[in-house]
Structures are given as structure tokens and as C-alpha cells.
Amino acid sequence: MVWDTLNVIGVIAFAASGALTALEEKYDLFGVWVLGFVTAFGGGVIRNLLIGVPIRSLWEQHALLYIAFGVSTLLFILPASWLLKGKGAWVLFDAIGLSAFSIQGGLTAAEKGLPLIAVATAAILTGIGGGVIRDVLAGRKPLVFRKEIYAAWALLAGVLIQQGVLAHQWQLYLLFLLIVTLRMVSLRFRWHLPQRPFLKA
Template sequence: MDSAIVYWLDLAGTMVFALSGVLLACRSRMDPIGMLVLAAATAVGGGTMRDLVLGVQPVFWVTDTTYLWVVLATVGASLIGYRYIHRLNRVFLPVADAFGLALFVVIGANKALLLGFSGVVAVLMGLFTGVAGGMIRDVLARRVPLVLRSEIYATAAIAGGVVYVVCEVLGVAHLGLVLSLATTLGLRLAAIRWKVSLPVFVWAMIDPDVSTRQAADADFTASVHTDQPPGKPVRRKMRVRMVHHRKARTLWAEDE
């Protein structure tokens, strides 16, 4: 890989991830310090975890403080243009985040391979680099991390990492860079465009005369009509099904 191009793209990905942390801080009504913390956690958290796991000391942003300056500049620009940054949340930021994810996966996997680790470890390091920062950000904001929900996010990162490692083993590193970026980016953008998601497990409380499949297909809830005599309690049963996340909301509210 051309190290200079990758370096500048890495800084661009750092800026995008920092901006996503700023936007979440705004939605969570945090002060400027909170914005800075979430921006830094999102931008360099994944790479920091990667370096710590791989035993790289000091971590990358200690040896190259340009990453910290990019985070500071992003937060500063957001504070100046705070009236307009919320408009980036609809179209630009999800797409830019997908580009950042694809690039971070390649960088993490490549670093692990350069240090002599196995392909499995390289795929995991690509995953860590791409998603760990967002997980830290969501935890600090008291949200369920995006990667642990039904979004096609970690799946895209794993697929891109596998493609890159396979191409490296076959000796086509430059092709692997392109194919890995295309795989991660294609899966993530397709998930955003067509709202594709993984199925989720849902607990459903249904009446004894209604099957769980009928409850899911017909959008039944706990108040399904039955022929039980008035005043007689209905013994509902708890069932578990794997359904689409939209169907899950009809069977079991997220806050229950």
C-alpha cells in the first residue's frame, strides 16, 4: 500500500469518526468537554485498543500527535458551526462513516499482518480498529452500541477484513486493498440504502391459543383477543423468536 495515501485517508477517517462523536454529544446534551471526550473516543479508541492488544507501545497517537490535532480541530470547527452540523447527520455522515469504517478495517488488519500475527488475529484487529471506538462512544453516551444491535456494521467489517487477509495470503496486496474497501463499503452502504439488518432475538408474551409465528406475522402484542370467559385470567406464555428488528418492536417494547 502507498503509505502516504493511506496516512492521509486515515486522518480523514479520524475526522469523520470524531464528527460522529460530536453529533452524539450534541444529541445527548453534553458540554464542550463531553464533545471532546466522545470525539476522541470515537476517533482513536479503536486504534488504541488495537495497539494495546497487539502490544504496540506507545500507541499510535502518542508517537504521532497529528491525530489529536485532527480531533481538536474537528471539535473546534463544530463549536463554531454548531448551528449547521446537525444537517450532516442525514446523508453525509452515514456515508462518510462507511468510508471511515472500510479504511480503518484495512489499516488494522494490515498492521497486524506487518507485526507477524495470523490472519484470524488480523481480521479481529481490523474489526477492533473499525468498531471499538464507536462502542466506547455509545457506552459513554449510555446507548446500546451500534455494533451489538441489528445494523450491518460489524458484519461488513469482518467481511472486509477476511477479503484483505485472503488477498494478502495470495500475494495480491494492492488488489486486496481495493476489494476489501469495496466489500466493507458496499455492504455498509447497501444496509443504509435499503435498511438491511440482521435478525434479532425477541421475547414475546402471547396467549396460549396463538402461536409465536402467528403473533409475529400478524403483529400481535400481549393484548391479543382470546375467547376466554370474562374475569378468567389468561395464562400467557413467553416465547423467543428471531425476527426483523421492526417486527420486534411490535412484540416487545425496547424499554421493557
């Protein structure tokens, strides 16, 4: 139940995020589909390669593939005025996708009995992988490499899942809301990780 719900939430949110990025960059319909798909499924493919899940499992998710296609197409045909009015919600889509896929990635690795480092890495890559591919294809600096706190929230999800402190479904949903909230709060108050200037010789 949790797995299926997080899959649907993550695919909708990240497909929307990818499609909106493509529209902002003035890509055509094919470009919107590509960015919608790679944002929705890129992180999961990277995770599967890492932990040994067959890549063909992607093509077995027929409903999710159709959902990503439908979301991308819907955003392409919506009036531009509607998209502009909802522009402030774009970061929310990204936060929702980050949260849903981080938890899903952590659960996938934890169910295989993998150690903490593997579960944490799976959570991070599932949460940020699609977004990194999206930004690269859009010619942007990947969000995760900026000073904003982004991947750290995915790491938090992986650690909590591997430690076994989330034994019930409602706890996983609570974690989902927590990660979304932390991501949005960190944006609102401009929390960031430490940086250091490049030292010139």
C-alpha cells in the same frame, strides 16, 4: 501512502461522528472533545493492546491528534442550522470511519504476520471500537449490537487483507469504497443479521 491516507480519513470521519453525537446529546465543549477523541482513537488503542503495539504510539501521532481536536472544535462552533441540514450525512461519517479503520487495523495485524483470526479481530476492533466507546459514553445502545449489519463489513475487510488478495494500493482504495458502499446500502435496504426472541421459562 495508503496507511497515512486511511489514518487521516478515519480520524476525520470518526472525530466528526463522535463530536456530532456529543452535540446531539447536548454535551459541552469538553464533552465534544472527549467523544471526538475516543471515537477517533479508541479502536486503535484496543487493537494495539491486542496485538502488542506499544500504547505510547498513540502520542506519537501528533498531526492526527491535532486533526481530531480541530474537527471536534469546528463542529462545535458551526451554526446549529448547518448541522441540522447535514444530519443525514452523519451515518456517512460513521461508514467512512468504519471502512478506513477496518482496513488500517487489518493491515497492522497482517504486517506482523498474524493468523486470520487475529487479522480479522484487529480489523473489527479498530473499525468498531471507537464507536462502541462513543455510544456507551453517550448512554446509547452500541450500534454494533443492534440488528444492523455493521461489524460484518469490518470482518470482510480483515479476511480479504489476510488472504493477500489486495496486493496493490488501488485495490485497498477500492476495498475502502466497497465497505462504505456496503454499509450505506445495508442501511438503505435495512439488511440485518438473524435475531431470535428470548425464550421465557
